[in-house]
Amino acid sequence: MSVPASNSAPAGEQAPLRGRHAVVTGASGGIGAAICAELARHGAVLTLLGTDAGRLQRAQAGLPGAGHASARVDVRDHAAxxxxxxxxxxxxxxxxxxVNNAGIARSAPLMRTDPQLWQDMLAVNLTGTYNCTQAALDGMLRARWxxxxxxxxxxxxxxxxxxxAYCAAKHGVVGFTRALALEVAAKGITVNAVCPGYTDTPLLDEALGNIVARTGRSLEQARQELAAGNPQGRLVTPLQVANTVAWLCLPGSEAVHxxxxxxAGGEVM
Structure with missing residues (x-):
């Protein structure tokens, strides 16, 4: 674990998550870093998990509040x-x-989706979610929250x-969410999934690169093509995803389960 950060913390009614310990995977950048910032802004103490220690420490250092820490861990490794x-x-x-945010995305036609690509998508996106949830759930069950x-x-x-492969893994995450939600519904725990559309993060780069390579369009034209799939005509921002995640953790969201x-701006209804 790294040395805890110490910045100014929110106070009073602005800190509804004060005293709550939040763990966020894939926390070093993009959506993960935005989620950490929002939860910390609401008063939570954060443990940031990821695979790049330097990026984790930089993300941690910018958080409001004190007591945060980060750790390097591979979510595919159950014991670790x-x-x-x-x-x-x-x-x-x-x-x-x-918050199970760690994820990877790679694209290929099915006939060029080799077993390693398939396993990688499942291991990080789906098995990683299982590993982290199983490790955290026992304490939640004992606390009944x-x-x-x-x-x-x-x-x-x-x-x-x-x-x-990516679609299969993410469909698995949604199914896992629904099954676990029924399992813990009467135990003070809520389980939900947040499903972003194309979001303006580094993870989007491969999708953009594929469009450029396949069509010969410029990078900006490729961005416009992805944004056009959103009825609002734009890419989602990490903060918009983070706001939704934070809301699901705040008082008043208990019935959302x-x-x-x-x-996604209306892309999926």
């Missing part, structure tokens, strides 16, 4: 995840909020060409 979250709970208190938010994708709600909420 369990040990990491056990240590986080010992150091910063029981885990109240888990918890918030689990799985960052899926509109690819978990519909199909897209050339990303069959087992849902897969599209954050």
């Amino acid at each position: 995840v369990a040990a990491c979250l056990r240590q986080a709970a010992e150091e910063r208190g029981p885990i109240d909020i888990l 918890g918030r689990i938010v799985n960052v899926a994708s509109t690819a978990g709600l519909t199909g897209y060409a050339y990303v069959s 087992g849902q897969a909420i599209a954050v």
Whole structure:
């Protein structure tokens, strides 16, 4: 674990998550970093997880509040995840909020989707969600309070060409969310999925590169093509996704449970 950060913290009514310990995977940039910032702004103490220690520490350093920490862990490794979250709970208190945001996306036609690509998509996006949730859930069950938010994708709600492995993994995350929601419905824990459409993050670069390579369009034209799939005519921002995640963790959202909420400007209804 890194040295905890110490910045000014929100106070009073502006900190409804004060005293709550939140773990966010894939926390070093893009959507993950935005989620960490929003949860910290509402008063939570954060444990940031990812695979790049330097980027994690930079993301941690910018958070408001004190007591945050980061750790390098591969969400595909069941034993490592369990040990990491056990240590986080010992150091910063029981885990109240888990945001499964770690994910990777690669595209290929099915006939060029080799077994390694298929396994990689499932291992990070789906098995990683299972590993982290199983490691955090016991403490939530004992406390009879918890918030689990799985960052899926509109690819978990519909199909897209050339990303069959990614779609399969994200559909799995949505199914996992719904099943677990029923399992814990009467135990003070909510489980939901947030499903962003095309979001303006570094993860989008491969999709843009594929359009450029396939069509000969410029990078800006490729961005416009992806934005055109959103009825609002724009890409989603990381903050818009983070706001939805944070809302699901705030007081007043208790009845929202087992849902897969599209954050996509009306692309999926």
